Amino acid sequence: MGASDSKLAFKEDIFRLAGEEAIAIDSSWWLRFIQLPETAEDVQTLWSPNDLRDLTLNTPSERPSSHTQTAPKKNAETLIYRTVSRLHALQTKRVFDDPLTPIAPEVLNCVRILTRLLPYIYEADYLSDWEDQFFWQPRRPVSYPDPKSDSRRIYVDGLSGAAVPEEKKNSNLGPPLGEQLIDILTKYLFFPGICLPAKKDANGVPELKPIYTVWQSGIGAQRGAAMTKDNEKNAVEVLRLLLVLAGRSLYFAPGVVAEKDIKPLTYLATQADRAVVLNTICSLLNTALKYNQNPWSFPIDLGAATKDSKQPLVTCCLQFLLVLITYPVPGNGANEFRKALGRLHRAEDFQFIVEGLRQILMQPTTGMLRLTTTAPPIIPETLALFWELLQCNKRFRSYLIDTERARDFIVLVLFYAIDGKDDPAKQSVVRTCVFILQTLSVEEKFGPKLNALFTAQDTLPSVLQIPNFHGSYADFLIGHIHALLTSSNRGLESLHPALLAVINNIAPYVQGLQRATSTMLMHVFVSFSQPAFLLANESNHLLLFSLLDAMNAILEHQYDENRRFVDAVVKGRKRFEALRDFTVEGAEAEIDRMTRERKDIGESAAGRATSHESARDATSPRTTSLDMVPEDSAFAIGDEDDEDDEGDGESNLPSHDTSTRASMSNDALEDALPLQSRSMSEKARGKQPVGLANFSRSTSRNTSHTSLASLIRLQTRQSLQPFTPDYQWLHTWSPHLPLHTILQLLEEEEDGGRARPSKTPAAGNAVSSTLPAAPSQHAGMRSSGTAPALEVKVQTFRWTSAALGWYLSLLWGRVYAADTARIWAGTNVRLFNVVAQQSRISLSSPKGAVDAVGDTIARRIGGLSLRSPLTSREV
Incomplete structure (x- = not known):
């Protein structure tokens, strides 16, 4: 079809499809659609969307509504029958005078026509009943006007073209047309001369029989089928039509697509x-x-x-x-x-x-x-x-x-996530990567494998390297989970439960967590335990529950092997005690105060809204914004006289965002430092253990560290349906916070564990001597071992x-x-x-x-x- 005249003639044939009512199925004219096109582009460009939609409308007026079921033009049905019939004939018998004539050109044109037409049938809701009857009910005779009589109808088999007696017009002629089409296409995937190299019989004539063999060597085959480039191109077109058949899913809403019966896939x-499935x-x-x-x-x-x-x-x-x-x-x-x-x-x-x-x-x-x-x-x-x-x-x-x-x-998946x-x-x-990590972390043998030393960081891409990192695979994994949790991208907030689930699943097995890793976990705890964060969203407390479960698992199963983490927990004593005292009565007063401030700020913002930008940034009176909750309120975590090394009420978490580096104040820089490094000179920080000192120096170089709480402020401020907490909601979860293990640890430390020398750690794992008693003194806490005796809680993917x-x-x-x-x-x-x-x-x-x-x-x-x-x- 290289000449413009031939393309014009082909276009006129397409117009005839929509212009005439019912062209006879036995007319040789139908072969023009199968024999004339030379490339896929010919079919794609000459069959315009308007031409295809004209075929799907039985009435020339306006398109029917989805509630009005109808059928396409009779010529659309005939075109489908003729293409499927030709595909079957080319596969089962000699249709050419010369048996050496290749069948591939006509096979591909039939495939291209169906590939082009089916999406326009699927998009038309008013054809759904017809589609089910035509493709997925047992095949019945097709009726056409009798050219010899205006009042009579003739009945034929749509696939074979054979006449059917009128008395058998309601009889079943064979399996549904859709099933036959799928059987034909799956055979073409393994048909010589199409997707496999041509094979000839003893007389030199191409064989017409599928050969079920594996295309490439590997699983199930030591040798491949030696496909040519033409075979590969043909396979793409056949697979594309199979995807189009399965593409009925594209025309359902996401909320219901999982419940729909996609009949081609079923x-x-x-x-x-079985041969088709395996091959x-x-x-x-x-x-x-x-x-x-x-x-x-x-x-x-x-x-x-x-x-x-x-x-x-x-x-x-x-x-x-x-x-x-x-x-x-x-x-x-x-x-x-x-x-x-x-x-x-x-x-x-x-x-x-x-x-x-x-x-x-x-x-x-x-x-x-x-x-x-x-x-x-x-x-x-x-x-x-x-x-x-x-x-x-x-x-x-x-x-x-x-x-x-x-x-x-793990390293490869983290690369794509970060x-x-x-x-x-x-x-x-990123979501797929996180769910991969969660699926792997469920395995009991996975956690212990992470305790191996990670030594290959210098060979990693720069985006995956952690400055001055030293530690195990567990440290490496938790460090990057921390980066994902503290990312400035709001689209990742729905992944926080899955990220915490990964930490939860590996927590009973990790050993020797580094100081920087322990600090990261405490930073996340500080942000998740803020009253403003907990009251900002109906489900935020679930994140805190998950994190506390992970921290408990470390203490209960690997207490003696994670003394740096124990040290971090002990230093955060006042934060845990404040969370314990998070009472329902006090929260009611906090909610009332927040409501009054929302009203005042909302009125003030309304008065200042003189431009579209200010109107967009104004906070709704019903929105629970963390900006409205001062950290020195009655329910801020920690007291005003907290020790310097415990930081303020809101801990800023490290992130990779550098967009506001120049605008950060000195106070913000101080907030960005790890809790243990506050109020210390640069020289003093340099005298800390290597991991924390390096962490402090690298943090001080990057001053744009976005806290998790600040991300929630942005989320809450832009929420379309803000959440309003009340007493009943708070009472459903606050008495059940899993704080027992941590509070028991802190109580024993205060009652006398401080004077007891800790177990001598391995070289390079030095910890403070102001730690609780040996693990054997703490009920419910285990020291080492890769198979915890206590029950391990696993958060799996459902x-x-x-x-x-x-x-x-x-x-x-x-x-x-x-x-x-x-x-x-x-x-x-x-x-x-x-x-x-x-x-x-x-x-x-x-x-x-x-x-x-x-x-x-x-x-x-x-x-x-x-x-x-x-x-x-x-x-």
């Missing part, structure tokens, strides 16, 4: 032949994991798809694999693809998976020649695949931890409908963003708001484009809460 996940999952997995776009460690331009012919195939394989294994079958049915992934058990298969994942994830962090720092565009999908493997395959989790490769992946924490377009990647809605939105957002063919562009996608995010989405350059959409959806569903701990979806 059929694939439950009814596909498909191995082919997709091996193709993705063997991908190395940078074999010589030269990360030139990792984002340009045109420079790497394999990238489109790898992207489609990863996306279709994730769509298959994450689909929740209605009625708790078994997903055969997920089961197959969960049944992998050979060590060599796990080694192949680990090396493949590591090769992809490490590409932006290594290289002999660094010409770009752009990460591979398939990183989000690769991280999602890693998370799915951890969830559905217990043996893989055990292998990863037993071989100590989990520590390598690298993206301040980028709104990467929030979904899939809820809202969480799954976010996750499916993320996956399909990546599919949408990677769509260089613009398949779904212009259709009414409901899974995420494309129009509102248009400034962030570039369809011509879709790298990471829809990550921000996933962030919007996560905020829309309210994030994930500690109220419903998550558990893995395991096979």
